[in-house]
Amino acid sequence: MDPLKVALLGCGSVGTQVARLLSTHAEELAQRVGAPLELTGIAVRTLEADRGPDIDPSLLTTDAPELVKRADLVIELIGGIEPARTLILQALAGGASVVTGNKALLAEHGPQLYEAAERGGVELYYEAAVAGAIPLLRPIRESLAGDRVRRVLGIVNGTTNYVLDKMDTAGLDFSAAVAQAQSLGYAEADPTADVEGYDAAAKAAILASLAFHTRVHAADVHREGITQVSAGDVASAKQIGAVVKLLAICERTVAADGAEGVSVRVHPAMIPASHPLASVRGAFNAVFVEAEAAGELMFYGQGAGGLPTASAVLGDLVSAARNRVGGSRGPGESTYAQLPLRPMGEVITRYHISLDVADRPGVLASVAKVIAEHGVSIETVRQQQIESEVGEGRASLVVVTHAATEAALEATVSALAGLEIVTAVVGVMRVEGED
Amino acid sequence: MDPLKVALLGCGSVGTQVARLLSTHAEELAQRVGAPLELTGIAVRTLEADRGPDIDPSLLTTDAPELVKRADLVIELIGGIEPARTLILQALAGGASVVTGNKALLAEHGPQLYEAAERGGVELYYEAAVAGAIPLLRPIRESLAGDRVRRVLGIVNGTTNYVLDKMDTAGLDFSAAVAQAQSLGYAEADPTADVEGYDAAAKAAILASLAFHTRVHAADVHREGITQVSAGDVASAKQIGAVVKLLAICERTVAADGAEGVSVRVHPAMIPASHPLASVRGAFNAVFVEAEAAGELMFYGQGAGGLPTASAVLGDLVSAARNRVGGSRGPGESTYAQLPLRPMGEVITRYHISLDVADRPGVLASVAKVIAEHGVSIETVRQQQIESEVGEGRASLVVVTHAATEAALEATVSALAGLEIVTAVVGVMRVEGED
Structure with a gap:
């Protein structure tokens, strides 16, 4: 030849x-x-x-x-x-x-x-x-061609995984962890594309397009980076037996009327330490794929490097x-399903809400009432007195919700922030990987 | 159409x-x-x-x-x-x-x-x-087509993984664990094909054929099942921070003269609890693939079920x-490499050897001498007195070797068994997944 x-x-x-x-x-x-x-x-x-x-x-x-x-x-x-x-x-x-x-x-x-x-x-x-290096697109496109993908949940950006890993295991704050990643060549001099989630969002769009036979552009992806993740968030995660990861999540959704759609998002989230993605360390990548017939699959390996x-x-x-x-050709673009993109407000997720509250009787009741009024139910709540030198006692209140729509959860947080007894909303982060 | x-x-x-x-x-x-x-x-x-x-x-x-x-x-x-x-x-x-x-x-x-x-x-x-359900053959055949696979290490039989898992976590002995697997439908009424490693050996032959572009038949696979794995072996594994798994191992080997070959084997082995394969529970399957350029990849999912x-x-x-x-065709059989199959004696592995010995001075020296004479070096040794009611004191001696050829290790065990001070060779199992 x-x-x-x-x-x-x-x-x-x-x-x-x-x-x-x-x-x-x-x-x-x-x-x-x-x-x-x-x-x-x-x-x-x-x-x-x-x-x-x-x-x-x-x-x-x-x-x-x-x-x-x-x-x-x-x-x-x-x-x-x-x-x-x-x-x-x-x-x-x-x-x-x-x-x-x-x-x-x-x-x-x-x-x-x-x-x-x-x-x-x-x-x-x-x-x-x-x-x-992970064979991922070909398996989704070809191996699962006879199946229906429900969900793709992955760590697809090694830089942010390295940064979050260092915040977790070495106790570094965000800036120090980014500096370390830069010195090791894991992060660019301008780390924006990675830490703001642009890189992961582009990958999520590609994954969703293949998984759901629907055109998804980077602009369709709800995107939050990790620049707002604090040492406190990482510590809070640890307290509930979780770790913080930047996740790309692509889901096939079914509305109450049976209408199918697709939601695609990238954001930091707490996932249980027992979840296989939780043990993905350093600059490695791993992607969970959940398909109707195949069940849960995981692909793991090096996500970058020459x-x-x-x-x-x-x-x-x-x-x-x-x-x-x-003289042959593999499969081309497949967009026959062309499912509508669902807005972030409709996404079903869970919130970890950390509040500073006044330490007086009835506070928990008030907080619980606001949450219930938004149709959200509570999975766990943890209250702890905060040492303070002067004035009225303050307490830390951590609420982990059950699954609800993003819109309901967001409204709940706004309402909580407006309560007179809530001194500060210290942190809000989604919880993924179980319920 | x-x-x-x-x-x-x-x-x-x-x-x-x-x-x-x-x-x-x-x-x-x-x-x-x-x-x-x-x-x-x-x-x-x-x-x-x-x-x-x-x-x-x-x-x-x-x-x-x-x-x-x-x-x-x-x-x-x-x-x-x-x-x-x-x-x-x-x-x-x-x-x-x-x-x-x-x-x-x-x-x-x-x-x-x-x-x-x-x-x-x-x-x-x-x-x-x-x-x-795990997309594995297509990734090896197509995604890694531009790479060189060095090693495939996998848990490819769910029945035996379930049995070993129950022996580990529920403390069941082999027969009880098999009975439980049978009652849950994870094992056949006649479990021979699974527990004797025939099923895993057939899969190993298929994996090796694809990974190394070489024809490998089931009969070429060195096969040991799990029927000889005792509760004692499982406990010994725990003591060195390991778990027992039935592994299919396909390796590209390079002899001292540079000649390439392939070795394929299925046997129980201890792997470190920190190894990703160690946490593969129940009837799940997972396969590690190590390629020259891609590095380590892992594929995880359900290995059976309708x-x-x-x-x-x-x-x-x-x-x-x-x-x-x-009107096109995918890749057919690829056997251009046709590497020679290497005998089990040339395989490089490590042994976990558990001995009953007389509890008297110089015993460890004698054992160490025999091991050294076979060109094998020791990674760890652990001696423990065994309570005995009458007669001379006895001790348990556990040796974990460094990597050596199977032939050298086998000869070492034979020589140890022949020592007057060795009362019994209690257990011998390979150690994989690191060194």
Whole structure:
């Protein structure tokens, strides 16, 4: 067989490993594909940078469009929207299949890319975009193709998991934990995309699209980051036998009238220490998938890093190349269900509410009354006197609710904040992973 | 599109769920496949049995060959070698793709089935054969296609995991735990296939074949069941912070001269309580996969049961059907590597050796000397006096070794057993999951 021409766009930590493995594993890859894979060039922004011994300098070029023009397969690892989008569209229109790890682009412009792939009669793969090395998108798209996914619950951002883990195990506060993550290379100099949940939201949109056969964009995802998570929240979690994690949650919902919908959200939450996701430490990722027939499944592994992510890229590359050799195509975009996106207010969740209250008779009764008036029921309540030097005694009151709608819970907190006996709402966090 | 004709062979717990889901999810399945799936018949041994409300009696037939003749897709859930093999070969030769969960058949005659699929220009899928609902074979075959698998370490038999779990947590002995598993339907009336490791060995052969691109038969697998695991072994494991699990271990080995090989084994082993596989309880399955680039991955879920297994069957069915509609074919058998199978004696492992010894000076020195003479080094040793009413004092000596070859460790145990001061070799078990 003639070799398949592979163009690599981008030469960061993942791209470097992809180039290296394409060379060191060339023989095995050829066996698996049924034809050799020839790396014809690596598009970079500047030729000057030192790229180490794994990169053959003669492959480097700054002319990405020209490289794409001659390729059978294009690997896009530039990241961001432009020029990645234009180059991918050019590749697909020109008859090259594309492998990308670009979650932001997919969550924003996925449908446009899929349409271009369809028109070009080629393929679009992006396993590396979510949860790095973990085979996750292919299992959801193909292995569960005969099942109905109910829920995806995952830790899909290693940076925030590292930060929360350090706050929990080393007692660091948020800023110190972020600084440590930065010094170890787990967080960027500007950590916004991670700590504000943008990265996880893009991944959640991709997961929800595949799981529910419905187009979901990053903007459809309710997003809260971890910048507001305090040492007190982490300590409160510990007191109820839980840990704080940034979760991506994609759910198929059924309204009272039977109408189906989809809700997608990213926010910090307390999950029980006994939950398998609770023991996911450091920069690892893990995703729970709950399907109607399969039940609960979990996928665990490294969510980032040049080498692990390169594994996912090459897996996709082999699939695309093999299909090219065999003249076939894998499944394209599937959006037949096109379920409506449900607003955050309708989401069913539970709240952990921590209040400072006046320490006098009847306080608990007043609080309980407000909660009941909102149709919310209480799972546990814990009251503790706070030492104070002067004035009236104060107490700490922690309420964990049973499941209710986000709207009802939010209204409950507002009403509690308005009570004269409530000195401060110290913290509010959702509780997930059981009921 | 014309409907695709689906023949179902076998109507046990998995078959019943497959038939039900084909009917209740018909519309979604048609969307995902691109054509309706029509269940044209269910082959059973007898028409008399009551099969509940999910099975349309008019679909039942005892003439499996006739049913296969008219099918585009055949689902084989009869199990065992014959008549399953003949029917599958007939289907493949006749141009029907086959989905099966028959691990025994695949581990015994996989290459013959693959060849028939190749000749017929059709596909053979069997995700349900290993670890039930867990998407595992497809990720190994496709997602890791650009990577090199080093090791697969898994709990792939729910029955034995349930039995060992009960021995650990409820303090039951082996027979009582098996009886309990039987009463709950987790173990067959004749539990031999599970407790002697035959089921796990067949699965290990399938996993190793896919992971290492090498033909591995059930007979190539070193197999030890759990019938010899005693309450004492379970207690000993606890004392070193470990639990006993029946593990399937598939490894790529590299000899001193650089020659690569494959070793595949199934046996009980102690693994550290901190290892993610240690917390796999009851009848659940979990499989660790270690790949060169991806690092450590874990897949977790229900390993058996009618409904979960039906999810895996339908996932395969959708793939096969979709490829049929698109005129394409997924990857066939991959055996290009054909690495030699290494004998058990060359396997690198660790031993937990529990001895009864005479309680007198110099005993530990003698034992240590014998171990050192075999080139084995000791990680920990623990000596404890045993209460005895008469005669010379006795002690219990527990040695955990560092990694060495199975042959060296076995020879060490033989030599220890021959020592005059060793009253009895109380237990020997391998230790896995670290070093």
